[in-house]
Amino acid sequence: MKIEFDHIFKSFGKTEVLHDVSFSVQDGQILALLGENGAGKSTLMNILGGLFPPVSGQVVIDGQPVHLHSPNESIDHGIAFIHQELSPVNDLRVYENMFLGREERNAFGWLNRESMRAQARKILDSLGIAIDEQSYMRDLGASHKQIVEISRALLCEAKTIIMDEPTTSLAEHEIALLFELVRKLSSQGVNIIFISHKLNEVKTLCTHYVVLRNGWKVAEGDMKDVETQTLSELIVGRELAHMQKAEPKQHDKEILRVENLSRGKDFQNVTFTAKAGEILGFTGLLGDGRSELFRSIFGDTPDYTGEIFLNGEKYHAKSTTAARKKRIAYVPSNRKENAIIPDLSVKTNGTLATLKRYCKFFLLQNGPQHDDFATHAADFHIKYADENDLITTLSGGNQQKVILARWINTKPQVLILDNPTQGVDIGAKQEIYEIVKKIAQSGVAIIVLSGEGQEIVRLCERTLVMFHGKIAGELSGDALNEQEIMKLATGANLI
């Protein structure tokens, strides 16, 4: 099977996310699709997966231009998409998950379990994987879930499988298992499009590569003709590869001290301090526990053990309300799910944490509320038509700034930013970095949680790297670079 992308253009509103992208994959190649977050990889794969059509250009399969209008059409063409965050039905069995939505029925319309089970067994056997097709999905480990997902793709005779960062939640030996499987499929003529940020991984596994940057294809070729260093420069762009790092400064006043904080499987024995005016990074791979750690510190999950000190005084994070009153601010990840109130206006969203301040005899006074919001809107360059419009009318970057304004309004002493530039474009990203640096200068202790090594290197003076719920190490100065972060984040130093 040969898939060609033929001059693909795609834009959302005014933002162009793909610009004239052309390349092809065929004959059991393992193609690495590389690029930063926001480079256009997901958009391109979603076009192939039938989620939305390109603005212009076309997808050509075996010489025939195809129009993919839905995921089902894409599956019918032999394309399977394995998403980064799997969504198995945990209460169903392995073979039931493999046949989900395509169940076989007998003449009476009843499920033909015997036949489904046999087919599932056959595929699992052909992969040489010891998974019982009768076990419940919830009892499987992360890598086995991934393998079931791949088996599901094979079941519909997929000739091209897209894998979106399949290794982020896998342990080392599980990754080896997955790679073995991928190579086997490739030898059987199945194309693999492999999306990953881990260049070492990509270098050993993939046969070809394509690099996207800001929606443009900047390079493609044979993997054996390229060095890892060259790839990383291609991904970030030459000018950014030698970008300016955050300058280390002297900070004396300790604001937050955390000692031996643990909460079940989420995180264990975490100890660190954050100082006034400092931008402290927290990074790691998916499942490292950093978000859970700060959810606890912010009082969302108060059933932790260990101690937290604020300005030297012991503080128990018993609720989010208590944390806010102690002037801890938390900008969560996944803005849409965790921060935006879609039924409230831009202004109310931006002042939601401080509404009490604008009250006189229990009644909200529009004047001071407007002033507070307008001040920050101007500071952060938030673009909006009317402050009384719903927040959902704004772009992602502007929504993020409104949430930032919501918390800066509380005049925090600790500001926790979880994935602060998730789903915002390059321009807005840059602006948010500037804002964060400015806030730090005013003496706030800032903690940035991010999975993007680059973001951490550009923004933070000091970084703690987490691995499986524990702090794997601390980096600062020259040691704070993406290679060192990756080493700690993958637990490579522990082996």
Add this chain to the structure above:
Amino acid sequence: MKFLKWFKTQWNTNPLFSTTLALLVMIILQTLALGTDYNSFGAWWTSFCVNWINVLRNNASVGIVSLGMAFIIISGGIDLAVGSTLAMTGALFLLLTDSSAAGWLTQMHITGWLAFIIAFVLVILFGALLGALNGVLVADGGIPPFIVTLGTMKVFRSVTQYFMQGKAPVFPQEFLAFTSLRFGRYMIMPIIYWILIAAFLYVISKKTVFGNHVIAVGSNEKAAKLTGINVKAVKRWVYTITGALVAMATIINISRIGSMDYANAGAGYEMDAIAAVIVGGTRMAGGRGSIIGTMLGVLIIGVMNNLLNLVGVNPFLCEAFKGFIVVVAVLIQKKEATS
């Protein structure tokens, strides 16, 4: 053409537009149904006013309950127990005000309007307490509101009937004035209570921190919590407020007829209130809704009932129309949301 354009934008952007339109249609039909068979304009006008005041008065108590229900539904919850709460608080009101020797306040030698005031305050507090019980179970117990209030609906009703076996409290005739005081020829007290409460709750919903927090909790509970909003307190309060409003409704009802049927009082109130809230454009899943819309919703259903009555539709069919209008209302709102 210009009008069509204006109409279209209003229809698409103003959530109260279709509701107001529906009410206007109802009122026109109702006015037509009232007929023109009168000797003079004066006679027609009198009949018109009397009819309208009847409609408003008949719907005042369910209207007050609906206002509380609107808060609960906007916060993402639901309260099926309002009807039973009405019976239970009503029973307490009757026991307190009972002018026979068995009356609780009578035994303490408190009679007359002082007794009424004490009973009034205690019953409102009791209603708030019953509401708070729902609220605590929902907020702190983490049980879905549908289940909590389904349970308390049964408990409140059953306990009320058990306690009121063999009791026959006598409601002092003088207290009927609370509802039946006439202005000229019109009994408008319940309407006044209803409008005052609605105005008060309108201000709460639009101009207070609490009002905004209710929307935040209903719209995105997780985000509300992560903004440091005390989500549990918000939930406890909406049920508590509704409990107090239900107590107010029961006092109005009892002061109107002087007695109560413990098995049936308030039965169906929960569904009538939910219907009114939904017809008024409030989103069942929470986050969007309004007090004004709820008032319009109560009126639409009230005027429709009146209209059916005027044109002589079999009363057994009235509920069918009510059901029909709820479904149509949601259908229209869905169109608004997607366009």
